[in-house]
Amino acid sequence: MTPRGPRGQRGSAVSFTGAVRTYGAVRAVDGVDLEIGYGETVALLGRNGAGKSTAIGLLLGLYEPDAGAVELFGAAPGQSVRAGRVGAMLQDARPVPRVTVGELVGFVASRYPAPMPLARALELAGIADLAGRRVDRLSGGQVQRVRFALALTGDPALLVLDEPTAALDVEARQAFWESMRTYARRGHTVLFSTHYLQEADAYADRIVVIDRGRIVADGTAEELRRAAGGNLVGVDRAGRDADDFAPLPGVRSVEVRGDRIRLRTDDSDATVVALAELGAIRGLEVTPASLDDAFLALTSPSLEAV
Structure with missing residues (x-):
């Protein structure tokens, strides 16, 4: 119109x-x-x-x-x-x-x-x-x-x-x-x-x-929240490499924060099911992405998994 x-x-x-x-x-x-x-x-x-x-x-x-x-x-x-x-x-x-x-x-x-x-x-x-x-x-x-x-x-x-x-x-x-x-x-x-x-x-x-x-x-x-990844899924790293998480369904980005992995995902249900199949759901936490999260995702360089 x-x-x-x-x-x-x-x-x-x-x-x-x-x-x-x-x-x-x-x-x-x-x-x-x-x-x-x-x-x-x-x-x-x-x-x-x-x-x-x-x-x-x-x-x-x-x-x-x-x-x-x-x-x-x-x-x-x-x-x-x-x-x-x-x-x-x-x-x-x-x-x-x-x-x-x-x-x-x-x-x-x-x-x-x-x-x-x-x-x-x-x-x-x-x-x-x-x-x-x-x-x-x-x-x-x-x-x-x-x-x-x-x-x-x-x-x-x-x-x-x-x-x-x-x-x-x-x-x-x-x-x-x-x-x-x-x-x-x-x-x-x-x-x-x-x-x-x-x-x-x-x-x-x-x-x-x-x-x-x-x-x-x-x-x-x-x-904007949906475009930047609708939800954040966090789990304990438990010795796994960050690269193990990138191919999971729905995952758009992977961030390592000390002993925690934070996944930005378009489909948190599919991501959690895949994590369960890997036996990697210790300390599981699922939260909606905030506008702050969306802003950082849109304006920050891609984070490297380290």
């Missing part, structure tokens, strides 16, 4: 087509193809240096692709940003000295053609009680919430959040995601990057994993 945007508009909110961005010999973004539909909440995951920040920079028009194309709402990123259709919360923003929270958010709101009411932006960001405080006298977590208010204040159709809950405590993170959900339920598109995989699991409709500048997985959290 073709996604529909505001007032029935067709197309994608975000479109990368063969996008490439290089720094010398490094291809930070290497031929990325990605479509994000209107109203989706998408998490972008990747290790440090995987290409997440460069991809976000291309999306916001901060960089131009060396090859391929990036579009927002069918237009160049810069055009959509200038039209007030995009709000961004970036990691490297710094507090502005000698202004209050209300003054700063109000000033930024005045730059947009159809801003969100100031009180609403402050309320959604959970900082209504900080409106009269100077920004340069806030804690790190409070400054992070001010950044969120600044991203919201233009009432953008697309909200881009780069590590939005960094510096927030557990209670503040929960409040942030509740605000984000409220905003997304109004039909807005949200793209966020995070190192907290549980946040991607809990709040994203879809997860995109980038590694070495390329998209290596794209789907729901459950689809």
Whole structure:
């Protein structure tokens, strides 16, 4: 089904087509193809240096692709940003000295053609009680919430959040995601990057994993877990070579952890039956693969059995 945007508009909110961005010999973004539909909440995951920040920079028009194309709402990123259709919360923003929270958010709101009411932006960001405080006298977590208010204040159709809950405590993170959900339920598109995989699991409709500048997985959290091997089977090594386990039914990878063998398997039942036939079920443990397991499997070099 073709996604529909505001007032029935067709197309994608975000479109990368063969996008490439290089720094010398490094291809930070290497031929990325990605479509994000209107109203989706998408998490972008990747290790440090995987290409997440460069991809976000291309999306916001901060960089131009060396090859391929990036579009927002069918237009160049810069055009959509200038039209007030995009709000961004970036990691490297710094507090502005000698202004209050209300003054700063109000000033930024005045730059947009159809801003969100100031009180609403402050309320959604959970900082209504900080409106009269100077920004340069806030804690790190409070400054992070001010950044969120600044991203919201233009009432953008697309909200881009780069590590939005960094510096927030557990209670503040929960409040942030509740605000984000409220905003997304109004039909807005949200793209966020995070190192907290549980946040991607809990709040994203879809997860995109980038590694070495390329998209290596794209789907729901459950689809990613299945793609990386649905279950983990652990047994005591009991003197056996790791190579003895690789040919077993369903096994996708073998990892040695001290005196334990951990098998990533697509069919744990078949794997356990085969282990029983080998007499190798001492200390048997079967657990579902977590999103952390899937992420490591998707972004780590193949482990050698040693």
